[in-house]
Amino acid sequence: MIRLALEFAGYTVETAENGEDGLAKFGDGSGWDLVLLDQRMPGMSGTDVQAQVRHVAPATRLVLITAYGTIDMALEAMKNGAVDFLRKPFTADTLRLSVHAALERSVVTSSAVPADVVLDAFTRTTINGYNFNLLATHVDDRTRERSAQFEVARPDGLTAEVVVKLPPFVMELVKAYADCEQMPGDDRFWAALTEEALANYLWQNAELPPSNMLTINDLTPGLQRWLDAILTVDSANADQA
Numbered sequence: 001m002i003r004l005a006l007e008f009a010g011y012t013v014e015t016a017e018n019g020e021d022g023l024a025k026f027g028d029g030s031g032w033d034l035v036l037l038d039q040r041m042p043g044m045s046g047t048d049v050q051a052q053v054r055h056v057a058p059a060t061r062l063v064l065i066t067a068y069g070t071i072d073m074a075l076e077a078m079k080n081g082a083v084d085f086l087r088k089p090f091t092a093d094t095l096r097l098s099v100h101a102a103l104e105r106s107v108v109t110s111s112a113v114p115a116d117v118v119l120d121a122f123t124r125t126t127i128n129g130y131n132f133n134l135l136a137t138h139v140d141d142r143t144r145e146r147s148a149q150f151e152v153a154r155p156d157g158l159t160a161e162v163v164v165k166l167p168p169f170v171m172e173l174v175k176a177y178a179d180c181e182q183m184p185g186d187d188r189f190w191a192a193l194t195e196e197a198l199a200n201y202l203w204q205n206a207e208l209p210p211s212n213m214l215t216i217n218d219l220t221p222g223l224q225r226w227l228d229a230i231l232t233v234d235s236a237n238a239d240q241a
Contacts (some may be wrong), residue, residue, distance in 0.1 A: 002036065005092040006099060019044030019052075020092060020193070029057025029072055034102055036086075039066035061102050084126040087203055094206055097155030098129035105131075127199055128206040129155030137191050144168045148194040164194040165215040173219045178231055189230070196226045 003013045016022035018041050025030060035053055039046035046064060053060055082114070084102045105126060132152040139146050146166040153159050174193070175181055197216045200223075201209055205227040216223075 002095060005095055008098050011099070018042045019049040022049060023052055026053060026060060029053070031058050033061065034099060035062045035064055037064055039064060040196050042178055055231065061105065063102050084129065085203065087128055087206065090206065092129060100125055101129045101155050128201045130202045132198060134191060137187065143184065146190050148191055150198060160211045160228060162198060162208060166194055167215065170216050170219065174227065175226065177219055178227060196214055196223060
C-alpha cells in the first residue's frame with residue numbers, strides 16, 4: 001500500500017521484505033533519494049539497517065516508520081541520520097506529505113554527535129512531517145508558569161505558531177522525580193521539556209494542538225523516559241569532567 005500510494009504521487013518505488021534484502025537493493029545508495037524504513041522487521045531491526053545505510057551513504061534521507069517510538073529510539077535514529085519519524089497507522093496523505101517534507105530537508109552527515117544532542121533532539125528532526133523551532137520563552141513573575149512559543153512547519157509547507165505551557169506544579173513533579181532541585185541546563189532544560197511535549201503531541205496525533213495551545217498536565221511515561229535520558233547524559237558529563 002505504501003508503494004502504491006507513492007507511485008500514484010509520481011515517485012519511483014522499490015520494496016524489500018527485510019533488512020538484508022533492502023540493503024542489497026540499496027547498494028551504494030547512488031540510485032535512491034529516500035529510504036522508508038520500518039523499525040520492526042524479520043531479522044535485522046530497523047535501527048541496524050539504518051546504521052548500515054548511514055555507513056554506506058551518509059547523505060541519504062531516511063524516514064523511520066514505527067508504532068513503538070520512544071525517546072531512546074528517537075535519539076539513536078537521529079544520531080544515525082533519520083530526518084523524519086512516521087507513526088503507524090497513517091493515511092496515504094500523511095505518508096506523501098512526510099516523504100515530500102523529508103526530500104526537502106537537508107541531512108547532517110557528520111558522524112560526531114553534539115554534546116547537547118538530548119536537549120535538542122526534537123528540534124533536529126521531523127515527526128509525522130512536522131518540524132518546529134523555538135521562538136521565545138517566558139516566565140510569569142506572578143504565577144511562575146513557564147511557556148514557550150514555537151514556529152511549527154506543517155507537512156503541507158504552511159507554518160503556525162504554537163504555545164506550550166508548563167505549570168509550576170509540573171515543574172515540582174519533575175524535580176521530585178529527578179530528586180534534583182537544580183535541573184541540568186536550567187532554562188534550556190525547561191524549554192527542552194516543552195519541546196518534548198510538543199513533539200510527543202505531534203507524534204501521537206499528527207496534527208497541531210487545538211487552538212495551537214498545549215499545556216503539560218502530568219509526568220507521563222514518555223516524559224519520564226526523556227528525563228532519564230537527560231539525567232543519564234548529565235551524569236556522564238559530570239563524571240568526565
